[in-house]
Amino acid sequence: MDKVDTLPLGERVVAELRHSILSGEVAPGAILPETELAARLGVSRGPVRDALNVLAREGLIDSRPNRRARVAVLGLRDIEEIYSLRRSLETLAAQRATGNVTDADLGRMRKILREMDSALGRQDVVKVSHLDASFHDCIYEASRHDRLYRAWSDIRSQVTLFLVSRNTAAATSREIVIGEHEALLEALTARNADLLVRLTDEHLLGAYERLRDSMILSSRAGA
Structure with missing residues (x-):
């Protein structure tokens, strides 16, 4: 993750959240609350929301209207x-x-x-x-x-x-x-x-x- 620190803010948030999922640090099915993630990463909720949208397009997150984002569970x-x-x-x-x-x-x-x-x-x-x-x-x-x-x-x-x-x-x-x-x-x-x-x-x-x-x-x- 050393290279992540040199990325622009939005890309850094995406990279850190992606790493958390793909390393198993965040388990499949786990809820990803924007406020808590923003506090942990030291950013506002905007970059976190954008990052979750990117990861949803990648298929790593299950994100639906009016529901909290969750880590995808492979069936x-x-x-x-x-x-x-x-x-x-x-x-x-x-x-x-x-x-x-x-x-x-x-x-x-x-x-x-x-x-x-x-x-x-x-x-x-x-x-x-x-x-x-x-x-x-x-x-x-x-x-x-x-x-x-x-x-x-x-x-x-x-x-x-x-x-x-x-x-x-x-x-x-x-x-x-x-x-x-x-x-x-x-x-x-x-x-x-x-x-x-x-x-x-x-x-x-x-x-x-x-x-x-x-x-x-x-x-x-x-x-």
């Missing part, structure tokens, strides 16, 4: 929609990235993988989730497709929330977290589009199925 339909939309975007990104990726892109991805491995060793699943999203940022950037990257940016916060939820709720391992990303990186390094698209499809499906199955089991246990 089965939500995760299926996030998965299916991301799958469409990312397979296109994978196809294009193999023809446009640079050594600098690959270097950034290797660095992120090392950081993911370190975070996994510390069992910092929130950090792992954010680095996971950053790794996939690189694939979209390597596609050199501005509109595709903007479409990814529109759902990135929800995808990160998906990843945090998955890594918190579902069993995982180094083979899954690191091994699958290493395989993606190897296919991209080899500029093998068919292999990268297939591995991307399998990677995203596995993440979706693990979270879906965990949510189903949890709902049955609570019934």
Whole structure:
């Protein structure tokens, strides 16, 4: 969060509230009272209200007329929609990235993988989730497709929330977290589009199925 302090006020409030949600500091379903948030952040209610509107558009907040804003709670339909939309975007990104990726892109991805491995060793699943999203940022950037990257940016916060939820709720391992990303990186390094698209499809499906199955089991246990 060090970089947040240098942002303009409105962007800083958005960044701090987004971080609170995506770090798990504020739980899903929690009410977000404007007055209390403004006091905590040391700002007026106006920037907080604007920030809540931004986060509502990102899908992180459930905000309805005449109701207090709450942190979004992902349901089965939500995760299926996030998965299916991301799958469409990312397979296109994978196809294009193999023809446009640079050594600098690959270097950034290797660095992120090392950081993911370190975070996994510390069992910092929130950090792992954010680095996971950053790794996939690189694939979209390597596609050199501005509109595709903007479409990814529109759902990135929800995808990160998906990843945090998955890594918190579902069993995982180094083979899954690191091994699958290493395989993606190897296919991209080899500029093998068919292999990268297939591995991307399998990677995203596995993440979706693990979270879906965990949510189903949890709902049955609570019934």
